[in-house]
Amino acid sequence: MYIGGAEVRTNNTRNITPPHDHQHVVGHYHLADEAIVDQAISNALASRKAWADTPWEHRAAVFLKAADLLAGPYRAKINAATMIAQSKTVHQAEIDAACEFIDFLRFNAYFMTQIYRDQPVSSPGIWNRVEYRPLEGFVYAITPFNFTAIAGNLPASAALMGNVVLWKPSDHQIFSAQVINEVFRKAGLPEGVINVVYGDAAMVTKKVLEHPDFAGLHFTGSTQVFKSLWKQIGNNIEKYKTYPRIVGETGGKDFIIAHPSAPAKQVATAIVRGAFELQGQKCSAASRVYLPESSSEEILELVKKDLASIKAPGSPEDMGCFVTAVIHEGAFDKLAAVIDSAKNDPEIEIVAGGGYDKSKGYFIQPTVLVTKNPKHTHMESEYFGPIVTVYIYPDHLWEDTLSLVDQTSQYALTGAVLAEDRYALVQATKALENCAGNFYINDKPTGAVVGQQPFGGARGSGTNDKAGSAQNLLRWVSPRLIKETLIAPEDYRYPFLG
Numbered sequence: 001m002y003i004g005g006a007e008v009r010t011n012n013t014r015n016i017t018p019p020h021d022h023q024h025v026v027g028h029y030h031l032a033d034e035a036i037v038d039q040a041i042s043n044a045l046a047s048r049k050a051w052a053d054t055p056w057e058h059r060a061a062v063f064l065k066a067a068d069l070l071a072g073p074y075r076a077k078i079n080a081a082t083m084i085a086q087s088k089t090v091h092q093a094e095i096d097a098a099c100e101f102i103d104f105l106r107f108n109a110y111f112m113t114q115i116y117r118d119q120p121v122s123s124p125g126i127w128n129r130v131e132y133r134p135l136e137g138f139v140y141a142i143t144p145f146n147f148t149a150i151a152g153n154l155p156a157s158a159a160l161m162g163n164v165v166l167w168k169p170s171d172h173q174i175f176s177a178q179v180i181n182e183v184f185r186k187a188g189l190p191e192g193v194i195n196v197v198y199g200d201a202a203m204v205t206k207k208v209l210e211h212p213d214f215a216g217l218h219f220t221g222s223t224q225v226f227k228s229l230w231k232q233i234g235n236n237i238e239k240y241k242t243y244p245r246i247v248g249e250t251g252g253k254d255f256i257i258a259h260p261s262a263p264a265k266q267v268a269t270a271i272v273r274g275a276f277e278l279q280g281q282k283c284s285a286a287s288r289v290y291l292p293e294s295s296s297e298e299i300l301e302l303v304k305k306d307l308a309s310i311k312a313p314g315s316p317e318d319m320g321c322f323v324t325a326v327i328h329e330g331a332f333d334k335l336a337a338v339i340d341s342a343k344n345d346p347e348i349e350i351v352a353g354g355g356y357d358k359s360k361g362y363f364i365q366p367t368v369l370v371t372k373n374p375k376h377t378h379m380e381s382e383y384f385g386p387i388v389t390v391y392i393y394p395d396h397l398w399e400d401t402l403s404l405v406d407q408t409s410q411y412a413l414t415g416a417v418l419a420e421d422r423y424a425l426v427q428a429t430k431a432l433e434n435c436a437g438n439f440y441i442n443d444k445p446t447g448a449v450v451g452q453q454p455f456g457g458a459r460g461s462g463t464n465d466k467a468g469s470a471q472n473l474l475r476w477v478s479p480r481l482i483k484e485t486l487i488a489p490e491d492y493r494y495p496f497l498g
Helices: 034-052 056-071 075-086 090-117 148-160 174-186 201-209 223-235 264-280 293-309 329-343 395-408 422-431 470-474
Strands: 013-016 027-030 126-134 138-142 164-168 194-196 214-220 245-249 254-258 286-292 348-352 367-371 387-393 414-418 438-441 477-485
Touching: 034 126, 034 138, 034 164, 034 194, 034 201, 056 075, 056 090, 056 148, 056 174, 075 090, 075 148, 075 174, 090 148, 090 470, 138 148, 138 201, 148 164, 148 174, 148 194, 148 214, 148 470, 164 201, 174 194, 201 223, 214 223, 223 245, 254 264, 254 395, 264 286, 264 293, 264 387, 264 414, 286 293, 286 395, 293 348, 293 367, 293 387, 329 348, 329 367, 329 387, 387 395, 395 422, 414 422, 422 438
Parallel strands: 138 164, 138 214, 164 194, 214 245, 254 286, 254 414, 286 387, 367 387, 414 438
Antiparallel strands: 013 027, 126 477, 348 367
């Protein structure tokens, strides 16, 4: 762990093992106890004033240097760590751990300059200005296993705006988190600005959320955990010096809907890429699909043909692998149970995949289910794995199906519509405006690019604060308006009293 720039070891350790080769130990990490968490918070707060007083140009310079380190001497290292411990293919590691993370760091600095440039109008004799102060306290960043870029951005974005951060990475992302720490230190991030602890999430979180100086939560993870955190914050609200900022990006049951005018091959490609890249372990991954009856058979045949051409799930060391392992045994067991349930469900037909094996790695075969029940649990529940469920609708019920898509899931993260009929695209864009924070036309529902497609959803998918944009950075500042009167009045009487 890292507190005040120092490495902290407790000798209470767990192993780091690759999901694709779970008997191979690549390292271990140390677990915090309550005293370590207290130390991390105290150290961050002691570092707060110096960091908050650091000119914004110098804060930006630290993270811009980190971006250049990632683009150059650390590029292979952070990609390799992501491949080894998170089982990402070389392609997925490059677009995440290198490209997206670099973009976050560079665009955040750019957006920060835009925020500071935004100043109020001043009347004659008055100068109005806004200071974008960091929050009064510390920010708690809880990050996921699936994206190294998200893991680095959540603490970095808050720190860029002058905040100090306690960062709790996922237990399954610690190898690449170690590289992120190394890069931040090499870039000159002062001691105590981002303190890092590992360990029991419930214990760490309880300690953090009971602290009176807790000022903000930056979270990416499951909907259930986020709701639990929100409840804990609400229950502790009397303890805090200020109302905490709560920013969360959570789950999704992301959709693809194809219009009868959509080219079958385009739809099939959107399904295969959208549902199975990174083994479906993206909060944006397509996991429910709506196909028109007239072209459904052709689309599904093309999907099956594509899946037949994909190698069996394997190691990221094999550069020809499109899919590898799911993250850990718990995820494997859950997904295997879903597949077993589908095999015995009269409302489900397995049209592709359905296999799994954890003898060497946690391998789940890309699986396509078809159901005649549009409200089946497989159309509503998030599984976070390489399983996609298809519902086939009658062509003449296009508009009714749009309503069905909107009403089926508690989530509202991403979604995609494919069509060549422009009126159909207009209909879908309007009908589905509330069920996807990121909406894709004639594309898969994944792959948001920093600075181009700010990412986030609403409903059960989070607070929609749009990572990779100025909107997110604004959550980590507390503006102060300063009005300066250039020539102060010396008589209380207004003109009307004359």
